[in-house]
Amino acid sequence: MGPRIGPAGEGPQVPDKETKATMGTENTPGGKASPDPQDVRPSVFHNIKLFVLCHSLLQLAQLMISGYLKSSISTVEKRFGLSSQTSGLLVSFNEVGNTALIVFVSYFGSRVHRPRMIGYGAILVALAGLLMTLPHFISEPYRYDNTSPEDMPQDFKASLCLPTTSAPARTHSNGNCSSYTETRHLSVVGIMFVAQTLLGVGGVPIQPFGISYIDDFAHNSNSPLYLGILFAVTMMGPGLAFGLGSLMLRLYVDINQMPEGGISLTIKDPRWVGAWWLGFLIAAGSVALAAIPYFFFPKEMPKEKHELQFRRKVLAVTDSPARKDKDSPSKQSPGESTKKQDGLVQIAPNLTVIQFIKVFPRVLLQTLRHPIFLLVVLSQVCLSSMAAGMATFLPKFLERQFSITASYANLLIGCLSFPSVIMGIVVGGVLVKRLHLGPVGCGALCLLGMLLCLFFSLPLFFIGCPSHQIAGITHQTRDGTEAASQEPGPSSARGMACPEGSMLSIPGREEMRDAQPRPELFPSCMEVCSCPSDGFNPVCDPSTRVEYITPCHAGCSSQVVQDALDKSQVFYTNCSCVAEGNPVMAGSCDSTCSHLVVPFLLLVSLGSALACLTHTPSFMLILRGVKKEDKTLAVGIQFMFLRILAWMPSPVIHGSAIDTTCVHWALSCGRRAVCRYYNNDLLRNRFIGLQFFFKTGSVICFALVLAILRQQDKEARTKESRSSPAVAQQLLVSGPGKKPEDSRV
Numbered sequence: 001m002g003p004r005i006g007p008a009g010e011g012p013q014v015p016d017k018e019t020k021a022t023m024g025t026e027n028t029p030g031g032k033a034s035p036d037p038q039d040v041r042p043s044v045f046h047n048i049k050l051f052v053l054c055h056s057l058l059q060l061a062q063l064m065i066s067g068y069l070k071s072s073i074s075t076v077e078k079r080f081g082l083s084s085q086t087s088g089l090l091v092s093f094n095e096v097g098n099t100a101l102i103v104f105v106s107y108f109g110s111r112v113h114r115p116r117m118i119g120y121g122a123i124l125v126a127l128a129g130l131l132m133t134l135p136h137f138i139s140e141p142y143r144y145d146n147t148s149p150e151d152m153p154q155d156f157k158a159s160l161c162l163p164t165t166s167a168p169a170r171t172h173s174n175g176n177c178s179s180y181t182e183t184r185h186l187s188v189v190g191i192m193f194v195a196q197t198l199l200g201v202g203g204v205p206i207q208p209f210g211i212s213y214i215d216d217f218a219h220n221s222n223s224p225l226y227l228g229i230l231f232a233v234t235m236m237g238p239g240l241a242f243g244l245g246s247l248m249l250r251l252y253v254d255i256n257q258m259p260e261g262g263i264s265l266t267i268k269d270p271r272w273v274g275a276w277w278l279g280f281l282i283a284a285g286s287v288a289l290a291a292i293p294y295f296f297f298p299k300e301m302p303k304e305k306h307e308l309q310f311r312r313k314v315l316a317v318t319d320s321p322a323r324k325d326k327d328s329p330s331k332q333s334p335g336e337s338t339k340k341q342d343g344l345v346q347i348a349p350n351l352t353v354i355q356f357i358k359v360f361p362r363v364l365l366q367t368l369r370h371p372i373f374l375l376v377v378l379s380q381v382c383l384s385s386m387a388a389g390m391a392t393f394l395p396k397f398l399e400r401q402f403s404i405t406a407s408y409a410n411l412l413i414g415c416l417s418f419p420s421v422i423m424g425i426v427v428g429g430v431l432v433k434r435l436h437l438g439p440v441g442c443g444a445l446c447l448l449g450m451l452l453c454l455f456f457s458l459p460l461f462f463i464g465c466p467s468h469q470i471a472g473i474t475h476q477t478r479d480g481t482e483a484a485s486q487e488p489g490p491s492s493a494r495g496m497a498c499p500e501g502s503m504l505s506i507p508g509r510e511e512m513r514d515a516q517p518r519p520e521l522f523p524s525c526m527e528v529c530s531c532p533s534d535g536f537n538p539v540c541d542p543s544t545r546v547e548y549i550t551p552c553h554a555g556c557s558s559q560v561v562q563d564a565l566d567k568s569q570v571f572y573t574n575c576s577c578v579a580e581g582n583p584v585m586a587g588s589c590d591s592t593c594s595h596l597v598v599p600f601l602l603l604v605s606l607g608s609a610l611a612c613l614t615h616t617p618s619f620m621l622i623l624r625g626v627k628k629e630d631k632t633l634a635v636g637i638q639f640m641f642l643r644i645l646a647w648m649p650s651p652v653i654h655g656s657a658i659d660t661t662c663v664h665w666a667l668s669c670g671r672r673a674v675c676r677y678y679n680n681d682l683l684r685n686r687f688i689g690l691q692f693f694f695k696t697g698s699v700i701c702f703a704l705v706l707a708i709l710r711q712q713d714k715e716a717r718t719k720e721s722r723s724s725p726a727v728a729q730q731l732l733v734s735g736p737g738k739k740p741e742d743s744r745v
Contacts, residue, residue: 045293045298046298047301048214048218050293051297052218054293054294055118055230056230058206058290059207059237060236060290063234063237063241064241064286065125065126065280065287066094066199066237066241067238067241067242068241068280069091069094070241071246071279071413072245072249072274072279073393073395073396074395074406075253075406076090077396077674079142079276080135081674082673082674083659083675084396084655084656084658085656088393088651089651090189090196091196092647092650092651092652093193094199094200095200095648096648097199097204098201098643099640101201114205114209114210114212114213114299115295115297116299117205118209119291121202121205122206122288123202124198124201125202125287126291127198129195129199129287131195131198132192132196132277133277134191135191136253136276138184138188141254142254144272144273159535159537159552160552160559160572161528161554161555161576162529182669211230218303219303219304235421235422235425236422238418239419240414243410243411243414244279244283245276245279245410246407246410246411247279248278249405249410250267251275252273267405267407269588270536274407364637368637372439372705372709373622375702375704376622376701378697378701379446379618379701379702380638381641381646382701384646385645385694388654389651389654390604392650393651393654393687394413394417394604397658398601401683402591402594402600403588403590403591403594404594412598417605419605420609421608421612424608424611424615425613425615427609428612428613428616429615429616432616432620439624440709443702443706444706445613445617446618446705447699447706449610449614450698453610453611454692457603457691457695459603460600460604460688463596464600464680464681465596465680467663467677467680468588468677469544469546469589470549470664470677471546472548473549525555525576529552529553532552534666534667534668536549537550538550538587539572540584540585540587541579542585543579543582546589547589549676553577554572554575554584555574555575556572556574556583556584557576559571559572560572560583570585570586571585611695614702654687657690658686658687659675660682660686661683661686662675662679663678
């Protein structure tokens with residue numbers, strides 16, 4: 001605990017009142033404050049247990065608002081016409097502000113009022129969450145059919161096959177483009193980037209200051225329990241974020257300004273956009289409420305004097321010489337502990353900002369010279385890259401691969417994936433504790449967990465659905481192999497010309513072209529229809545399971561609505577491009593393998609649990625791989641590298657890989673906007689392949705760690721065999737504590 005700032009003899013300032021309340025609490029039997037009315041009210045907040053409760057709720061709400069964007073990433077893409085690369089960059093900006101300021105926490109940590117700084121950071125997070133909703137309120141209402149004029153119902157005649165002479169009556173989205181439209185689009189996207197940056201900045205003081213505050217004023221024996229409760233509650237935040245996303249995305253995006261007569265969309269329609277902004281309002285309100293108590297906690301409170309009875313009973317049952325030996329360092333005097341710690345974290349309060357910046361690179365390089373520390377951090381970078389890409393784009397991947405709704409994808413992830421992550425971390429910690437694993441044992445557990453994770457990832461390459469047959473975009477060759485074509489470019493006004501190339505590099509494509517002449521993108525049967533190139537109102541031919549971009553591209557000239565008990569079904573008839581002129585149904589064709597999403601996600605969850613087994617043992621390797629006085633700094637450097645090398649670039653890398661599998665892009669003012677259709681096989685191979693690559697990198701790093709640890713253990717045993725019998729006997733007596741092994745690391 002740092003020195004108390006501000007002598008008691010100064011004027012009537014807030015620290016003096018807190019000091020008075022603290023002294024009254026320490027001198028009163030039972031730990032209660034004096035009956036002075038001015039001291040009774042703030043004494044409620046002189047309780048570390050209340051701080052643990054408040055901080056658990058705050059971090060829960062903070063992770064919920066930080067993870068909510070990931071649950072609605074595909075919806076935001078459709079609403080504002082973003083590519084996956086842009087949306088991945090948007091997610092990464094949450095780490096930009098956090099990374100830029102997290103290093104200075106160790107400098108300002110003991111100089112500021114930590115609870116109030118946490119409160120200020122939480123308020124900034126809440127304001128950033130509100131700022132994320134601003135694009136919804138300043139944008140025009142969502143029009144799910146860009147070909148619709150303002151005075152026409154959105155699905156009535158806009159997408160039908162009309163004679164060429166009536167083409168001027170159509171309203172093309174590209175025709176409405178102007179500098180104002182482009183400026184407004186850039187402003188909306190810029191607001192979201194600023195909001196994400198502020199989310200990261202606001203989260204900087206929350207976790208470090210909270211953990212240090214608990215560790216300073218909790219009883220030495222209770223601090224690990226409090227931190228365990230804190231992390232257990234906090235880890236439910238991302239799961240709640242996906243659950244909240246599942247509920248909000250079932251509501252229409254313009255629920256606050258519904259058009260007259262309602263909408264004809266259903267949640268299964270690919271044009272459906274849910275109320276993504278409503279979740280940010282709820283999460284921001286939760287963070288703001290959780291921030292209020294922090295303005296009443298004191299800068300310093302009396303250190304907890306008694307060990308929890310629950311912990312005492314548990315330790316009485318599980319007491320062992322190993323635990324006694326492990327707990328013995330906590331019994332040393334504070335002065336002795338202070339003398340042993342002379343690292344950068346301890347001397348940081350005595351440095352100026354300039355001196356701190358100058359000395360930090362030298363200490364950073366000195367810490368990176370430890371091979372165990374460097375390799376473990378690199379393995380965690382690989383794991384974090386995998387986790388960042390999976391958390392950001394797994395909902396979208398499930399939507400596209402298995403043709404399920406965004407709401408259902410979020411529900412599955414929230415119910416299966418995140419509980420498995422929590423289970424893996426808990427099981428890893430229990431194994432380290434029960435088996436009394438030293439560095440070699442921790443390295444072996446990490447390697448085993450990642451090898452099993454890699455093994456269970458192999459079937460994911462073969463579980464998926466084939467791409468839909470889209471007229472004019474994909475076609476079927478004689479041997480049944482699917483080929484994909486690039487969407488018409490901006491220069492193709494009506495989209496009737498066959499493009500020269502394809503976005504995808506498919507093996508054997510030239511041979512397929514030679515084997516069968518490629519048909520025109522849009523056959524001559526709909527040339528008289530003057531179909532807009534940027535329209536999107538998909539219909540499905542149930543007899544052939546071929547999908548058309550709009551009824552116009554199917555040559556349909558009329559619409560029929562059949563009312564049912566629960567919903568109405570829309571059909572388009574008189575379709576000149578459909579075999580025998582059969583009617584087509586509104587909406588995309590249903591997938592025949594949507595049921596595979598559950599076994600796919602079960603394998604993903606199992607792999608996540610096995611990967612999370614490495615969390616606790618790898619953390620122990622970092623703590624035992626550096627000097628004692630540099631442990632705090634090493635943990636800070638670890639999180640800094642994870643943010644810079646994993647959480648910032650990984651979403652962009654995954655988003656770019658996803659974009660390369662797109663076969664049809666929507667156009668907005670001549671620029672490429674959101675992707676309409678993907679090549680499912682290519683999407684699965686590249687997304688899962690990228691995950692497999694990061695897992696392989698982690699396995700290699702852990703294998704090197706284990707090899708180095710075994711070599712060090714072998715060298716230490718050789719030295720022990722050559723030492724005197726007395727020294728050897730002393731090393732054997734140290735037994736379960738494994739201090740000699742710790743010193744070797």
